Amino acid sequence: MASAAGLKEGKVVTRFAPSPTGFLHIGGARTALFNWLFARHYGGKALLRIEDTDRKRSTSEAIDAILDGLDWLGLDYDEPPVFQSERAGRHAEVAQQLLAAGHAYKCFATPEDLEAMRAEQRANKQPMRYDGRWRDRDPSEAPEGAPYAVRIKAPTDSETTIQDAVQGAVSVKNAEIDDYIILRADGTPTYMLAVVVDDHDMGVSHIIRGDDHLNNAFRQLPIIHAMNEIEGGWDTPVYAHVPLIHGNDGAKMSKRHGSLGAEAYRDDHGILPEALFNYLLRLGWGHGDREEITREEAIELFTLEGVGKSPSRFDLKKLQHLNGHYIREADNARLAGLIAERLGSNPDIALLTEAMPVLKTRARNLDELAEGAAFLFKQRPLEMTEKAAGLLDDDARERLRSIYARLETENDWTLEALEASLKSHAEELELGLGKLAQPLRAALTGTTTSPGIFDVLVLLGREESLARVDAQAAPAS
Ligand code: GLU
Secondary structure (H helix, E strand, O other): OOOHHHHHOOOOEEEEOOOOOOOOEHHHHHHHHHHHHHHHHOOOEEEEEEOOOOOOOOOHHHHHHHHHHHHHOOOOOOOOOEEHHHHHHHHHHHHHHHHHOOOEEEEOOOHHHHHHHHHHHHHOOOOOOOOOOOOOOOHHHOOOOOOOEEEEOOOOOOEEEEEEOOOEEEEEEHHHOOOOEEEOOOOOEOHHHHHHHHHHHOOOOEEEEEHHHHHHHHHHHHHHHHHHHHHOOOOOOEEEEEOOEEOOOOOEOOHHHOOOEHHHHHHOOOOOHHHHHHHHHOOOEOOOOOOOOOHHHHHHHOOHHHEOOOOEEOOHHHHHHHHHHHHHHOOHHHHHHHHHHHHOOOOOHHHHHHHHHHHOOOOOOHHHHHHHHHHHHOOOOOOOOHHHHHHOOHHHHHHHHHHHHHHHOOOOOOHHHHHHHHHHHHHHOOOOHHHHHHHHHHHHHOOOOOOOHHHHHHHHHHHHHHHHHHHHOOOOO
């Protein structure tokens, strides 16, 4: 374990190491966030490594989406990303060092040999793992020029204990860790070797990742220990294996639970990055019962002690609720810019910004915000929703005509004056204000839900309001 002193000296180096076979999903985003916060908290370095060794499944779209998602969440890195695929030569070099020092060996087992071995293990109900058949054999026993893989010589007796910063002490019997392949017969390194070599070369001090990698840590340690013996300086990193995120029914997170790429939360769900940031932060980490935590506070407060040991549950509703809160906090001009794209056809940003305090009071996401703003830019005659059209019967159209006549005399087009005017008009007609407001809303917005009716009048302005009412009112007699 790195000492507490080490932490204070700013020697913390973390890395986020996504495999670009898919987008930046919720679990990955949280891992990225925790690594980033931990590095920032201790004044260390946050690094990024793209684990693109699976050439068939890694795509450049996925790499772009991951970089874009991290950027959107505001997670920045202290060095350019390391691409694992570019380091195969270095990985092979370490495999050769291990081989030369006797910490690894050549295995000449053919695919058929291994298949037969597995079939036997299956039949005997034994765990399926490589049985070490070439561990102590002399390579000269292999046929001349036969292909071989390089396997790590893992310890066979006793057990290994990891002091995991989240899980506590976890022990595994060494007999359970087989001599896995580090270099394939075609000379390419395996993932297990690549991770260890890259973490060392990048100076990673703390490995914070999902607990689905806990077993890998036990398999990775023999390489670290062997290399430390060979050349020194291969310190064991601090491990922190964070419990996975589950869906709100407790089952493993999937699309069905709303597990999407970060860009889908942004584009399809209209989530603000600060909302996702805060939501992810508290998904598996807590600081008392603190709810909204700013970025700066998160950096100040984040330590691994706050990471819980049990899986957290993802709840899209909570995220949306939180998003509503952040929308209300957000700068109006920024929100106007964000929903302008959703509204299309270059809406008037100044008008949108002016309308924002009224629009944002209820919206839980940018789509709702855009929907609420749409009335501002509708063309006459307004298209009516079915409900709004249903409201506008002959009586209602008569009322609209009287409202028109009243509003036409109104020169003080302010919230207060309009409210006073329509209220007294309702009283004169001996009607509830709703009887006027409902058809008025339909005429002004084409819908039955909108911000407060006086706000709508003010935002549309005198001329446009009157024209919209006139278009729906009974013919003037
Ligand atoms: N590339 C692995 C993943 O995306 C992470 C490996 C690691 O963190 O050690 O699951």
